[in-house]
Amino acid sequence: MAHQFECTQQDCDFMVRANDENEVVDVVQEHAREKHGMSMERNDIQGAIRQR
Numbered sequence: 212m213a214h215q216f217e218c219t220q221q222d223c224d225f226m227v228r229a230n231d232e233n234e235v236v237d238v239v240q241e242h243a244r245e246k247h248g249m250s251m252e253r254n255d256i257q258g259a260i261r262q263r
């Protein structure tokens with residue numbers, strides 16, 4: 212089962228999908244910091260991850 216996260220920021224179509232949840236969290240934290248200048252907590256990201 213894959214873990215998928217879609218960025219919900221306006222005008223952002225970033226999406227990441229991986230089998231490893233930790234990998235998704237790492238990529239999302241980096242994306243949020245570099246593209247949006249915000250830091251996201253691991254718990255927040257995990258709460259937004261969908262399992263497909």
Ligand SMILES: [Zn+2]
Nearest residue numbers: 218220223225
């Ligand atoms: Zn984004």
